[in-house]
Amino acid sequence: MTTITPFLWFDDGLEQAIERYRTVFDDVEVHHEQRLPDGDGTFGGSILVAEFSICGQRVMGMNAGPQFPHTEAFSFYVRCADQAEVDRYWDGLIADGGEESQCGWLRDPWGVSWQIIPEALERLQADPDRDAANRVTQAMLGMRKIIVAELEDAFAAE
Structure with missing residues (x-):
């Protein structure tokens, strides 16, 4: 089945954003997350990509740097x-x-x-x-x- 999902490019802070959305909206769910390996320098263990929903709207997010604000x-x-x-x-x-x-x-x-x-x-x-x-x-x-x-x-x- 074909779906369309908004995809948000974050400089950094995707995990913090999702946590904030959980405090603001009643219905936030993380469906999938991909983390960087623990030994990967400064960002080891942090979320690279996550799929989550806010009030039923699925959203993809990625921590990828400041190139596209x-x-x-x-x-x-x-x-x-x-x-x-x-x-x-x-x-x-x-x-x-x-x-x-x-x-x-x-x-x-x-x-x-x-x-x-x-x-x-x-x-x-x-x-x-x-x-x-x-x-x-x-x-x-x-x-x-x-x-x-x-x-x-x-x-x-x-």
Whole structure:
């Protein structure tokens, strides 16, 4: 059976990234890992390649050096049920060296980009009242982390 799996190139820190993802998401599982031999210099015993899943999405990762850093051109889109989920994922992914971006985007400490998006944003932007939906979009454009209450206020404004 043919499958498609995102493959992430890490400078270093794949194992630490997976451990962080385990603290942020409820469903992280390592399916396979290939480690360098213990006697292999500075990096002996460290993970070279790992296949893991986050909330059911399989991902491959490899520690391979700084030649190809991550960019925002590729991101994981996390659809959140409510503000509590947004806060949990946002805070967990930017902790200890991550960076906030705009409009619900962030980069974790390893440079992987994530979009942490509440369901309310999609629902309000799709509303048939185009003026209200446009106010929501304008509010979102001024945010870093998406705040559901501010989206709802923008939607209800006249």
